[in-house]
Amino acid sequence: MRVALVHSFYSSRQPSGENQVVEQQLAALGRAGVETLLVDQRTDDRERSRLYPVGAALTVATGTGPTPLAALGEFAPDVVHIHNLFPNFGRGWVRRWDGPLVAHAHNFRALCPGGSLSRDGRICTECLDSGSTRPAMRHGCYRGSRLQTLPLALSTRFGADVVLTRADRVIALTEDMRGLYARAGVPASRIDVVPNFIPATEVPEVGPGGDYWLYVGRLSPEKGILELVRDWPRGRRLVVAGSGILADAVRAVAHDDVELLGHQTREQVRALMAGALGLVFPSRCMEGLGLVALEAIAAGTPVLAWAPAPAAALVQALGVGLAGSADVAASLEEAEARFPHLRAHCREVFEAHFTEKVWVDSVLDVYDRARQASAAHHR
Structure with missing residues (x-):
């Protein structure tokens, strides 16, 4: 099978798990014997031009801009797998591509100009509920700016998004995400749930655990x-690994039992994960089990998550953690009693659901369904 992956890479100045996931999937497909081509646009390259902000805004607002069609035509893939077109690829080309097409929903960009269905640290579905992006414009949901939100507001079509309507199959990361895209108008029968994975080359050993709690991620409101x-609560050690716009605010409220490490390398994060009692996952947006949670359970480290994030229910x-309550101290006390006994089970769940092989088998099934759907459409 020949598969072309299309992805617009976000700026390296804002580290993106989505960029990392695409690179991991490309490598995994190659190891599985799939012939692959990555057709990409990179913000790092394009923003060297002083006119880039204007050009990117026009591309997003109008859907016109760079296309992968020439590269795709030369490669002649059996399946085109679109990961992300924002902000560097146009979108109109998808109507002109006649072969099997899979769209990957890494976030909620098609349903929410802010991309996360969250605002001010809470779930927000105002645009989705109203079928209009006026709320996003009113709140300046993209980077806190109405001006920067405008191109996204103009391009948002919810379930009528050109990529979603053209795609033979749509990949969602969780059942909750599948439900939200279906609610927006994407037929649920065309949406497959395929979680992320940890590459076979990066699976950690099960760690011994320890006496501290760990947070890994951006320091941002959502x-x-x-x-x-x-x-x-005082008396419990929390280690925070990450950086972001809330770094100063977090530092201002942290007491002596909270250790702020700043950005850490992947090797440093793995070492921290192996020695943690548990991972805390306090996300206030519609996140499932992201890479950091998968890395934790692969290392045998259970996860304490809070609603409304779907991770809490997952x-x-x-059986790889607990859903926390508003009483943080009580949640920690319950988790401290249970988590040391869950380490082996966490690894078993990882092996059953989140390995590279499980992901490859699942995505190849999606590609087959896309090819069947495309063939049926052309009969």
Whole structure:
């Protein structure tokens, strides 16, 4: 099978798990014997031009801009797998591509100009509920700016998005995400749930655990880190690995039992994960089990997550952690009693659901369904 992956890479100045996931998937497909081509646009390259902000805004607002068609025509893939077109690829080309097409929903960009269905640290579905992006414009949901939100507001079509309507199959990361895209108008029968994975080359050993709690991620409002640190009880050690716009605010409310490490390398994060009692996942947006949670359970480290993030229900359903309550101290006390006994089970769940092989088998099934759907359409 020949598969072309199309992806617009976000700026390296804002580290993106989505960029990392695409690179991991490309490598995994190659190891599985799939002939692949990555057709990409990179913000790092394009923003060297002083006119880039204007050009990117026009591309997003109008859907016109760079296309992968020439590269795709030369490669002649069996399946085109679109990961992300924002902000560097146009969108109109998808109507002109006649072969099997898979769209990957890494976030909620098609439903929410802010991309996360969150605002001010809470879930927000105002645009989705109203079928209009006027709320996003009113709140300046993209980077806190109405001007920067405007191109996204103009391009948002919810379930009528050109990529979603053209795609033979759509990949969602969780059942909750599948439900939200279906609610927007994408037929649920065309949406497959395929979670992320940890590459076979990067699976850690099961760690011994320890006596501290660990947070890994951006220090930004939708992650819930400010509230977590503000409510963190004294007498328990919390290690925070990450950086972001809330770094100063988090530092201001942190007491002596909260250790702020800043950005850490992947090797440093793995070492921290192996020695943690548990991972805290206080996200306030519609996140499932992201890469950091998968890395934790692969290392045998259970996860304490809070609603409304779907991760809270997922860790309970899989038996790899607990859903926390508003009483942080009580949640930690319950987790401290249970988590040391879950380490082996966490690894077993990882092996059953989140390995590279499981992902490859699942995505190849999606590609087959896309090819069948495309063939049926052309009969």
